[in-house]
Amino acid sequence: MIPASFDYVRPSSIAEAVQAVGSAGEDAKVLAGGQSLLPVLRLRMSYPDTLIDLGGIAELRGVREDGQAIVIGSMTTHDEVTRNPLVKQYAPLLAQATATVGDRQVRHLGTFGGSLSHADPAGDLPTVALTLDAQLHVEGPNGSRVIAAKDFFLDYLTTALEPGEVLTAIRVPKLGDGWSSHYEKFSRVAQAWSIVSVAAVVRRDNGAIAESKIGLTNMGSTPLRATAVETALIGAEVSPEAIGEASNHAAEGTNAPSDLSGRADYRNHLAKVLTKRAVLAAAHR
Numbered sequence: 001m002i003p004a005s006f007d008y009v010r011p012s013s014i015a016e017a018v019q020a021v022g023s024a025g026e027d028a029k030v031l032a033g034g035q036s037l038l039p040v041l042r043l044r045m046s047y048p049d050t051l052i053d054l055g056g057i058a059e060l061r062g063v064r065e066d067g068q069a070i071v072i073g074s075m076t077t078h079d080e081v082t083r084n085p086l087v088k089q090y091a092p093l094l095a096q097a098t099a100t101v102g103d104r105q106v107r108h109l110g111t112f113g114g115s116l117s118h119a120d121p122a123g124d125l126p127t128v129a130l131t132l133d134a135q136l137h138v139e140g141p142n143g144s145r146v147i148a149a150k151d152f153f154l155d156y157l158t159t160a161l162e163p164g165e166v167l168t169a170i171r172v173p174k175l176g177d178g179w180s181s182h183y184e185k186f187s188r189v190a191q192a193w194s195i196v197s198v199a200a201v202v203r204r205d206n207g208a209i210a211e212s213k214i215g216l217t218n219m220g221s222t223p224l225r226a227t228a229v230e231t232a233l234i235g236a237e238v239s240p241e242a243i244g245e246a247s248n249h250a251a252e253g254t255n256a257p258s259d260l261s262g263r264a265d266y267r268n269h270l271a272k273v274l275t276k277r278a279v280l281a282a283a284h285r
Contacts, residue, residue: 003041010053014139022141022164024050032114035106068174074113074167081112090174093181097124100185113167119159122193127223131199131215134172140165153222178203180285184278186270194218195261196270200278209233219254219271228252238283247276
Protein backbone atom coordinates (compact mmCIF):
# COMPACT_ATOMS: atom_id res chain seq x y z
CA MET A 1 0.00 0.00 0.00
CA ILE A 2 0.99 3.64 -0.40
CA PRO A 3 1.31 5.87 2.69
CA ALA A 4 -0.74 9.02 3.05
CA SER A 5 1.02 12.21 1.95
CA PHE A 6 3.32 14.00 4.42
CA ASP A 7 6.02 16.67 4.53
CA TYR A 8 9.57 15.33 4.67
CA VAL A 9 12.41 16.92 6.66
CA ARG A 10 15.99 15.62 6.79
CA PRO A 11 18.06 17.59 9.34
CA SER A 12 21.86 17.43 9.24
CA SER A 13 22.58 18.10 12.94
CA ILE A 14 21.09 17.36 16.35
CA ALA A 15 20.19 21.02 16.79
CA GLU A 16 18.30 21.00 13.48
CA ALA A 17 16.54 17.78 14.46
CA VAL A 18 15.39 19.20 17.80
CA GLN A 19 14.13 22.33 16.06
CA ALA A 20 12.32 20.28 13.42
CA VAL A 21 10.69 17.96 15.96
CA GLY A 22 9.71 20.90 18.19
CA SER A 23 8.11 22.88 15.40
CA ALA A 24 6.41 20.01 13.58
CA GLY A 25 3.64 19.46 16.12
CA GLU A 26 2.10 16.36 17.68
CA ASP A 27 1.28 14.75 14.34
CA ALA A 28 4.94 14.44 13.30
CA LYS A 29 6.91 11.19 13.32
CA VAL A 30 10.65 10.72 13.72
CA LEU A 31 12.22 8.24 11.29
CA ALA A 32 15.28 6.33 12.49
CA GLY A 33 15.80 2.99 10.72
CA GLY A 34 12.13 2.81 9.75
CA GLN A 35 11.75 -0.93 10.33
CA SER A 36 8.75 -0.42 12.63
CA LEU A 37 7.43 2.88 11.29
CA LEU A 38 7.39 2.25 7.55
CA PRO A 39 5.07 -0.81 7.68
CA VAL A 40 2.66 1.21 9.82
CA LEU A 41 2.72 4.05 7.28
CA ARG A 42 2.17 1.71 4.35
CA LEU A 43 -0.86 0.19 6.07
CA ARG A 44 -2.12 3.72 6.84
CA MET A 45 -2.32 2.91 10.52
CA SER A 46 -0.58 6.25 11.13
CA TYR A 47 -1.08 9.56 9.34
CA PRO A 48 1.81 11.88 10.24
CA ASP A 49 1.75 15.27 8.54
CA THR A 50 5.55 15.51 8.84
CA LEU A 51 8.26 12.85 8.74
CA ILE A 52 11.61 13.85 10.26
CA ASP A 53 14.43 11.64 9.00
CA LEU A 54 17.46 11.40 11.32
CA GLY A 55 19.51 9.46 8.76
CA GLY A 56 21.56 12.49 7.75
CA ILE A 57 23.01 13.19 11.22
CA ALA A 58 26.48 11.64 11.33
CA GLU A 59 27.05 12.49 15.01
CA LEU A 60 24.27 10.10 16.00
CA ARG A 61 26.21 7.07 14.78
CA GLY A 62 29.10 5.10 16.19
CA VAL A 63 30.40 3.58 19.43
CA ARG A 64 33.03 5.12 21.68
CA GLU A 65 34.60 4.37 25.02
CA ASP A 66 33.96 6.82 27.85
CA GLY A 67 35.55 5.88 31.17
CA GLN A 68 33.65 3.00 32.75
CA ALA A 69 31.05 2.93 29.97
CA ILE A 70 30.61 2.76 26.23
CA VAL A 71 28.44 5.31 24.45
CA ILE A 72 26.41 4.21 21.44
CA GLY A 73 24.85 6.74 19.08
CA SER A 74 21.13 6.32 18.71
CA MET A 75 21.35 5.93 14.91
CA THR A 76 23.93 3.15 15.11
CA THR A 77 22.48 0.19 13.23
CA HIS A 78 21.92 -3.22 14.75
CA ASP A 79 24.58 -4.68 12.47
CA GLU A 80 27.12 -2.07 13.61
CA VAL A 81 26.30 -2.78 17.26
CA THR A 82 26.66 -6.54 16.77
CA ARG A 83 30.06 -6.28 15.07
CA ASN A 84 31.58 -3.49 17.16
CA PRO A 85 34.63 -4.66 19.18
CA LEU A 86 33.86 -2.36 22.13
CA VAL A 87 30.36 -3.81 22.42
CA LYS A 88 31.68 -7.36 22.18
CA GLN A 89 34.27 -6.68 24.88
CA TYR A 90 32.31 -4.61 27.38
CA ALA A 91 28.63 -5.41 26.66
CA PRO A 92 28.52 -8.89 25.09
CA LEU A 93 24.90 -9.31 26.15
CA LEU A 94 23.97 -6.43 23.86
CA ALA A 95 25.92 -7.90 20.96
CA GLN A 96 24.28 -11.30 21.42
CA ALA A 97 20.73 -9.97 21.71
CA THR A 98 21.12 -7.58 18.79
CA ALA A 99 22.21 -10.46 16.57
CA THR A 100 18.75 -12.02 17.10
CA VAL A 101 16.83 -8.94 15.88
CA GLY A 102 14.92 -9.55 12.65
CA ASP A 103 16.88 -10.69 9.61
CA ARG A 104 20.06 -9.39 8.01
CA GLN A 105 18.24 -6.70 6.05
CA VAL A 106 16.49 -5.41 9.18
CA ARG A 107 19.75 -5.36 11.13
CA HIS A 108 21.43 -3.28 8.43
CA LEU A 109 18.68 -0.64 8.54
CA GLY A 110 17.20 -0.76 12.04
CA THR A 111 18.86 1.31 14.76
CA PHE A 112 19.54 0.88 18.46
CA GLY A 113 17.89 4.17 19.38
CA GLY A 114 14.93 3.53 17.12
CA SER A 115 14.23 0.22 18.85
CA LEU A 116 14.39 1.83 22.29
CA SER A 117 12.19 4.76 21.28
CA HIS A 118 9.61 2.42 19.74
CA ALA A 119 9.42 0.68 23.15
CA ASP A 120 7.75 -2.53 22.04
CA PRO A 121 7.75 -4.88 25.06
CA ALA A 122 8.35 -7.79 22.64
CA GLY A 123 11.51 -6.08 21.39
CA ASP A 124 14.84 -7.47 22.51
CA LEU A 125 16.86 -4.29 23.02
CA PRO A 126 14.67 -2.44 25.55
CA THR A 127 15.07 -5.43 27.87
CA VAL A 128 18.84 -5.47 27.40
CA ALA A 129 19.09 -1.73 28.08
CA LEU A 130 17.09 -2.21 31.27
CA THR A 131 19.17 -5.20 32.38
CA LEU A 132 22.47 -3.39 31.80
CA ASP A 133 21.29 -0.24 33.64
CA ALA A 134 21.80 1.87 30.54
CA GLN A 135 21.32 5.64 30.55
CA LEU A 136 19.58 7.35 27.65
CA HIS A 137 20.72 10.81 26.58
CA VAL A 138 18.11 13.04 24.98
CA GLU A 139 18.13 16.54 23.51
CA GLY A 140 15.11 18.81 23.44
CA PRO A 141 13.99 22.43 23.30
CA ASN A 142 14.81 22.79 27.01
CA GLY A 143 18.29 21.32 26.69
CA SER A 144 19.75 17.90 27.36
CA ARG A 145 18.90 15.36 30.03
CA VAL A 146 19.69 11.78 30.97
CA ILE A 147 17.00 9.17 31.62
CA ALA A 148 17.76 5.85 33.29
CA ALA A 149 16.46 2.87 31.34
CA LYS A 150 14.29 1.89 34.32
CA ASP A 151 12.49 5.24 34.00
CA PHE A 152 12.37 5.40 30.20
CA PHE A 153 9.76 2.75 29.37
CA LEU A 154 6.42 3.90 30.76
CA ASP A 155 3.84 1.68 29.05
CA TYR A 156 3.14 -0.14 25.81
CA LEU A 157 4.89 1.82 23.01
CA THR A 158 5.20 4.74 25.44
CA THR A 159 8.43 6.33 26.70
CA ALA A 160 9.50 9.23 28.89
CA LEU A 161 10.49 11.33 25.86
CA GLU A 162 8.84 14.73 26.08
CA PRO A 163 7.42 16.57 23.04
CA GLY A 164 10.28 17.87 20.92
CA GLU A 165 12.90 15.56 22.43
CA VAL A 166 15.21 13.30 20.43
CA LEU A 167 17.13 10.31 21.76
CA THR A 168 20.77 10.93 20.84
CA ALA A 169 22.92 8.33 22.63
CA ILE A 170 22.85 5.38 25.00
CA ARG A 171 25.47 5.02 27.73
CA VAL A 172 26.05 1.38 28.72
CA PRO A 173 28.20 0.60 31.80
CA LYS A 174 31.04 -1.82 31.15
CA LEU A 175 30.69 -5.27 32.64
CA GLY A 176 33.40 -5.63 35.25
CA ASP A 177 35.61 -8.58 36.09
CA GLY A 178 33.73 -11.68 37.19
CA TRP A 179 30.56 -10.77 35.29
CA SER A 180 29.18 -12.87 32.44
CA SER A 181 25.97 -12.78 30.44
CA HIS A 182 23.59 -14.63 28.15
CA TYR A 183 20.43 -13.84 26.16
CA GLU A 184 17.89 -16.64 25.78
CA LYS A 185 15.21 -15.97 23.15
CA PHE A 186 12.11 -18.04 22.38
CA SER A 187 10.08 -17.24 19.26
CA ARG A 188 7.73 -19.11 16.96
CA VAL A 189 10.10 -18.94 13.97
CA ALA A 190 13.55 -17.55 13.34
CA GLN A 191 13.70 -13.75 13.00
CA ALA A 192 10.33 -13.29 14.73
CA TRP A 193 9.41 -11.23 17.78
CA SER A 194 10.04 -12.82 21.16
CA ILE A 195 7.24 -14.80 22.74
CA VAL A 196 9.40 -14.55 25.86
CA SER A 197 13.11 -13.85 26.19
CA VAL A 198 15.44 -13.53 29.17
CA ALA A 199 18.58 -11.42 29.57
CA ALA A 200 20.87 -12.64 32.33
CA VAL A 201 23.98 -11.00 33.78
CA VAL A 202 25.63 -12.74 36.72
CA ARG A 203 28.74 -12.37 38.87
CA ARG A 204 30.27 -15.41 40.46
CA ASP A 205 32.32 -15.44 43.65
CA ASN A 206 33.88 -18.57 45.15
CA GLY A 207 31.80 -20.81 42.94
CA ALA A 208 28.44 -19.24 43.87
CA ILE A 209 26.37 -16.45 42.34
CA ALA A 210 27.12 -13.25 44.23
CA GLU A 211 24.69 -11.01 42.33
CA SER A 212 22.67 -10.95 39.13
CA LYS A 213 20.53 -8.84 36.84
CA ILE A 214 17.67 -10.58 35.06
CA GLY A 215 15.53 -8.90 32.39
CA LEU A 216 12.30 -10.22 30.85
CA THR A 217 11.00 -9.56 27.34
CA ASN A 218 7.25 -9.63 26.57
CA MET A 219 6.10 -10.34 30.12
CA GLY A 220 4.19 -7.07 30.52
CA SER A 221 3.52 -3.75 28.82
CA THR A 222 7.17 -2.76 29.32
CA PRO A 223 10.45 -4.66 29.70
CA LEU A 224 10.80 -5.92 33.28
CA ARG A 225 13.45 -6.92 35.77
CA ALA A 226 12.87 -10.24 37.53
CA THR A 227 13.76 -8.85 40.94
CA ALA A 228 12.46 -11.88 42.83
CA VAL A 229 14.86 -14.09 40.89
CA GLU A 230 17.72 -11.67 41.46
CA THR A 231 17.12 -11.86 45.20
CA ALA A 232 16.77 -15.65 45.20
CA LEU A 233 20.03 -16.09 43.27
CA ILE A 234 22.19 -14.33 45.87
CA GLY A 235 24.55 -16.97 47.20
CA ALA A 236 23.02 -19.74 45.07
CA GLU A 237 25.22 -22.60 43.92
CA VAL A 238 25.88 -22.80 40.20
CA SER A 239 23.84 -25.94 39.74
CA PRO A 240 20.70 -26.72 37.74
CA GLU A 241 18.81 -27.46 40.96
CA ALA A 242 19.66 -24.24 42.78
CA ILE A 243 19.25 -22.01 39.75
CA GLY A 244 16.03 -23.78 38.80
CA GLU A 245 14.58 -23.14 42.24
CA ALA A 246 15.43 -19.44 42.02
CA SER A 247 14.05 -19.26 38.46
CA ASN A 248 10.64 -20.44 39.67
CA HIS A 249 10.13 -16.83 40.85
CA ALA A 250 10.53 -15.43 37.30
CA ALA A 251 6.85 -14.66 36.70
CA GLU A 252 6.34 -12.89 40.03
CA GLY A 253 5.33 -9.26 39.59
CA THR A 254 4.74 -9.64 35.84
CA ASN A 255 1.60 -9.23 33.75
CA ALA A 256 2.15 -11.49 30.78
CA PRO A 257 -0.16 -10.86 27.80
CA SER A 258 -2.34 -13.44 26.09
CA ASP A 259 -2.34 -13.30 22.30
CA LEU A 260 -2.13 -15.50 19.21
CA SER A 261 1.41 -16.54 20.14
CA GLY A 262 0.49 -17.84 23.58
CA ARG A 263 -1.60 -17.41 26.69
CA ALA A 264 -0.35 -15.70 29.83
CA ASP A 265 0.13 -18.97 31.73
CA TYR A 266 2.23 -20.31 28.86
CA ARG A 267 4.45 -17.22 29.02
CA ASN A 268 4.74 -17.57 32.79
CA HIS A 269 6.01 -21.11 32.30
CA LEU A 270 8.42 -20.00 29.57
CA ALA A 271 9.81 -17.25 31.79
CA LYS A 272 10.81 -19.82 34.42
CA VAL A 273 12.34 -22.25 31.93
CA LEU A 274 14.21 -19.59 29.96
CA THR A 275 15.48 -17.85 33.09
CA LYS A 276 17.03 -21.10 34.26
CA ARG A 277 18.67 -21.62 30.87
CA ALA A 278 19.94 -18.05 30.64
CA VAL A 279 21.39 -17.98 34.15
CA LEU A 280 23.07 -21.38 33.75
CA ALA A 281 24.57 -20.34 30.42
CA ALA A 282 25.81 -17.03 31.82
CA ALA A 283 27.23 -18.60 34.96
CA HIS A 284 29.23 -21.15 32.96
CA ARG A 285 30.74 -18.63 30.53
